[in-house]
Amino acid sequence: MEGKSEELEGEMEVEAYRRLFPLQFYERHLSDSVRPDARPLNKARPTSIVPAPLPSADASAMVKIGNTTMLSGIKLEIMFPSSDSPDEGCIAIDFHMPPICSPMVRPGRPAEAAPVISQQLNNVIMSSKLIDLKELSIASGKAAWMVYLEIYCLDADGALFDAALLSAVAAIAHLEIPPVCLNEEGRVVSSQGQAETNTDNNGNTNNSNTEKRKLTLGSIPFSLTCLLHKQYLLVDPTDEEESIMPSLLTVVLDTSGHLISLYKPGGPVLAYTSTTKNCVALATRRVKELEKILKEALSEMDVIEN
Amino acid sequence: MEYVSPEGLRLDGRRPLEMRQINAEIGVVVKADGSAVFEMGNTKVIAAVYGPREVQNRSQQLSDQALVRCEYSMANFSTGDRLRRPKGDRRSSEISLVIRQTMEACILTHLMPRSQIDIYVQVLQADGGTRSACINAATLALADAGIPMRDLITSCSAGYLVNTPLLDLNYVEDSAGGPDLTVGILAKMDKVTLLQMDAKLPMHIFEKVMQVAMEGCRAVAQYIREVLLENTKELEYRRGL
Numbered sequence: 001m002e003g004k005s006e007e008l009e010g011e012m013e014v015e016a017y018r019r020l021f022p023l024q025f026y027e028r029h030l031s032d033s034v035r036p037d038a039r040p041l042n043k044a045r046p047t048s049i050v051p052a053p054l055p056s057a058d059a060s061a062m063v064k065i066g067n068t069t070m071l072s073g074i075k076l077e078i079m080f081p082s083s084d085s086p087d088e089g090c091i092a093i094d095f096h097m098p099p100i101c102s103p104m105v106r107p108g109r110p111a112e113a114a115p116v117i118s119q120q121l122n123n124v125i126m127s128s129k130l131i132d133l134k135e136l137s138i139a140s141g142k143a144a145w146m147v148y149l150e151i152y153c154l155d156a157d158g159a160l161f162d163a164a165l166l167s168a169v170a171a172i173a174h175l176e177i178p179p180v181c182l183n184e185e186g187r188v189v190s191s192q193g194q195a196e197t198n199t200d201n202n203g204n205t206n207n208s209n210t211e212k213r214k215l216t217l218g219s220i221p222f223s224l225t226c227l228l229h230k231q232y233l234l235v236d237p238t239d240e241e242e243s244i245m246p247s248l249l250t251v252v253l254d255t256s257g258h259l260i261s262l263y264k265p266g267g268p269v270l271a272y273t274s275t276t277k278n279c280v281a282l283a284t285r286r287v288k289e290l291e292k293i294l295k296e297a298l299s300e301m302d303v304i305e306n
Numbered sequence: 307m308e309y310v311s312p313e314g315l316r317l318d319g320r321r322p323l324e325m326r327q328i329n330a331e332i333g334v335v336v337k338a339d340g341s342a343v344f345e346m347g348n349t350k351v352i353a354a355v356y357g358p359r360e361v362q363n364r365s366q367q368l369s370d371q372a373l374v375r376c377e378y379s380m381a382n383f384s385t386g387d388r389l390r391r392p393k394g395d396r397r398s399s400e401i402s403l404v405i406r407q408t409m410e411a412c413i414l415t416h417l418m419p420r421s422q423i424d425i426y427v428q429v430l431q432a433d434g435g436t437r438s439a440c441i442n443a444a445t446l447a448l449a450d451a452g453i454p455m456r457d458l459i460t461s462c463s464a465g466y467l468v469n470t471p472l473l474d475l476n477y478v479e480d481s482a483g484g485p486d487l488t489v490g491i492l493a494k495m496d497k498v499t500l501l502q503m504d505a506k507l508p509m510h511i512f513e514k515v516m517q518v519a520m521e522g523c524r525a526v527a528q529y530i531r532e533v534l535l536e537n538t539k540e541l542e543y544r545r546g547l
Contacts, residue, residue, distance in 0.1 A: 056432075148383070
């Protein structure tokens, strides 16, 4: 009986200690190169991609990194291309953090991180040239596809950008453009099953499309967020870790090993060159893991459809 | 469009008094105190409950009961055409109010004075009956959060097309212009807490449609009970009891 009450007391103290002195709690773990959830410092949480969870969207993907859950959906719309790029479509990327994802987000008080991550995603996806906008054109100067990519955070538990980027990329990789062409009245109609060569009045050949086609992707960007604390480098932080150790560094690499983005938004800890190099090395490893996971998820999606 | 064929089949192959497939899962959002995903056919809704927690706005604090707040929003990709204003528009505000008042009726708010309970509902895919799916998801999420309630609130919709009462309308049937009735009941006590209908109906037909909707609610309640029981068994198993 006595032993049990002592045990409980011991348990209570640890939890209280964790809440009252979070930094010391973590440092005791870090000195043994481990984190409270028994992960080594350079290991990311289990990552999984759920293929096409929403049949009504034109493409969708749900990504879970540990508890962080992101759901992305794509909707296609027809638009009038702008005059300075008449044979290019457009992508609009938006990131939302609805109040369900975290106790810190409330209806009147939107999350601080949401527009930041939204902008980051825009920068990374556009600059990595993942999509060739010319593939989104239907008829030069007349009609093009507008891709609305919306990413919703359903559970915010740290490393939001990594999960958001992965889910955006998974959705884009899965997107199939329906076959359309411009008819005589200038309206866009579905051309499924029609003859291949299709020239309109001006003699411009429309994109020969008789069945749904996937976009040809450039090299795919993957990211890794690390926390910097004194001399430690923590990979893939949870929300608790991010709140007590605010200096983070995000590295985005693509599958061909090019560095796409390096993001360190201030923070009390400085990143020396060696730290940055370490991060990039860890990110390179992570890219291989993520590439494999993405490939498996895509082949699963194909199996489901066929 | 033939909403009910001569053989008695609806557009999606269901019989007039047949509900769509329902599927529910609890505890999907780890950060939330309680959460649930509820699917009715193609309508997919996720609800998260945060609370009881400290009141955000001190001036709204109630000294003798808990403050219940609710926000309903739809994902931009949830409907056929992309939504331009997923929340803050009139429909979302109205549904938020409806869900809040419906759930307030069953939460034992006097047990948690000076606190706030937030119910957030996000529609991921909309195919008719979103109001009902939201209420069902909210009930599950509240149960998952361990918030004391009088009873389970379940909801279902029904309509009347081609002289036939139809249970659980999907989007196409809903937009047909016939009457659309949404009912929310306290499952065990069999009392009605939510009743909304648009369009004209003679009284005797209204009673029929109402009965059909209540039956639907009872079926949903049965399913919700099973899901909660399954969840409790799993919790017991994990605790080693």
